[in-house]
Amino acid sequence: MARALCANCKTERAVIKRPKNHAKLCKGCFIQVFEDEVHHTITSSQLFHPGEKIAIGASGGKDSTVLASVLKTLNERHGYGLELVLLSIDEGIKGYRDDSLETVRRNAVQYDMPLKIVGYDELYGWTMDQVVETIGKKGNCTYCGVFRRQALDRGAKMLGIKHVVTGHNADDVAETVLMNLLRGDLARLSRSTSIVTGDSRSEVKRSKPLKYSYEKEIVLYAHHKKLDYFSTECIYSPEAFRGSARALVKQLERVRPTAILDIVRSGEDAARLVPGEEPSSCACLGQKAAAGVVVDDDVGGCGSQSGRTPGGEMAAMDKQLRDNEAHEGLEIDVTKTMAKGAVARGEKRDVPIRTGNASKGAPRQVLGNCKRCGYMSSQEICQACMLLEGLNKNRAKIQI
Template sequence: MAPKSCALCRNAKAILRRPKTGQQICKDCFFRVFETEVHNTITEARLFKQGDSVAIGASGGKDSTVLAYVMKTLNERYQYGLNLFLLSIDEGITGYRDDSLETVKRNQQQYDMPLKILSYHELYGWTMDRVVSTIGKKNNCTFCGVFRRQALDRGAATLGVDHIVTGHNADDIAETVLMNIMRGDIARLGRCTAICTQGEDTIRRSKPFKYAYEKEIVMYAYFKKLDYFSTECIYSPDAYRGHARAFLKDLEAARPSAIIDIIHSGEAFEVKDEVRATQKAQQTCIRCGYMSSNDLCKACSLLEGLERGMSTAAITDKGRRKLEAQGPAPDNLRTIPYFHPPNSTITNDSPEQPQVND
């Protein structure tokens, strides 16, 4: 086939077909439109203001590596005036996270940004290696996901940043919309397409790649020769997400706009006031001060189950009843340090919590 010329500059040879538009474009135009679209996403949603400190959740994988590179590029090009940090969570997975953290450490040098690593071991007293050796490979992704979310907020609080950005891309968000529909999870469906979320006292969290296709992120990393890590987690991936993902990839193959269409459907979804009224209000965890929809936050419940040798206590009704039958949590239970969000007036009316260090 004869080489096609770029649909934008009409000059250079096209190297990529954009899944979002079907346009065939050259390498330089691709870099420019990809970066400009992220910039537009950031400015239209007014994600930042001059002088903000922003932590980039960095796993060493493709999305967060490209995010760090693009955030640095845009911050310089458009003078956002942001102080950027890399924030990594070490789940304690030998042969997986230790290798990917090496990539983040190289990114720290390459992008000249300060790096903070917070480990599950430091925060919860458990590595994922130890969680899996205790509970097996069932439900382990639940522990990891809940622990990571809270660890990111706590790491960000330590850094004193205003904002966390994550590398979630359009494909990830479309997958989440599908998963929430299939599970009938109305509460999450209502909020999963929000570009920026903020609980009452937590740090702002947003997704500048909300409209960026995974294909373009990977192509961007490839053509820019960015250094990223790509190995499957050794503790089996989230199977449910895997199904949604495979289904979405099939949809994309049939019609590339499917991904953005699903996001738009999710955005247009409205929860009736009567239904919204039945949803649990956010409160703070009585044990650790983190935001929660119950007395205990999910991480505290999961940790208590682990510590008391009943790992399903926070996962199944049967497990919860078994835990309750054994009475209240013992005084010497290991707990998560009390959470003090940055820039907030702290009214510490929480009960005293004994701290046990291992």
């Protein structure tokens, strides 16, 4: 049986079945489509401006390696005018991070980019090996996550850079959406689904150019481009909760390939429920982007239905409102009915109802600076300093 032809060029044989939509593509078309979709995300979301200096959070893994490669390619192809720098964090994990940093050093040469490495021991006086030796493997990911986030910002400040890009992909975002929905944490859900975090109050902002890229397609891109990346997982156990969310996302993807992007889009919609928060998603309406490129509305890189909503939303909403008014007289207030029944039986019962306005009375956090380290924080003492305080107390006890 003859092999199928590429669905894009119609001439070459298809060698790749895209995990995102099961389209059969040849190698060249897959690489082109992947890069076009990332370009679409960048331009439609206006992530960069010409002349901006960007730090790429580089771990040596597939995501950050593909991100560095794609940004270099798109920067040259479309004239973004960006100055790209690799920024790596050395957590101090022997047999894992020391090996992956060798990959990053090779990438710096391959992509002709400057490289800055910042270590936990330099910033905090602790390595992750020492942290795990002190507290054990349970909960160590919390320490590493807090330290790493602060370390990236501090490393960027050392370089005089105010914008860091990370390799978070659609799978990562979908996992985080599920975790925060299960926690009932809408505020964190809003931040996690945003393609850009940080505002005018922040010293360093972050963005996720690969937000709508599937993890499997990132691996395929790295394979067919023959990129040099480090594939070994961290030797310390990952967080159990995220691991469960990851397993669920993978199961849903097997049943429904669009499930990952559907979860991401649902998370973006849910984030709009947070009072005072602005929605952050790809704007696929062909506007001029900051890099001076008109967004191609036909590139479906940012979600289901080719990155666009089906249209007619306002008409549908207007009809829904009219229907609601027509049926208003038929509605029954369940809480009042239950209360009347309880009174008739001589009972007194309070029914706790969680409404959508429950969070409106909560004061918004005010961003300031940690009194100890000066890092931006909504508390007097940042989370990293609080964790370090506990570690230093444990060290003092051991020494005694």
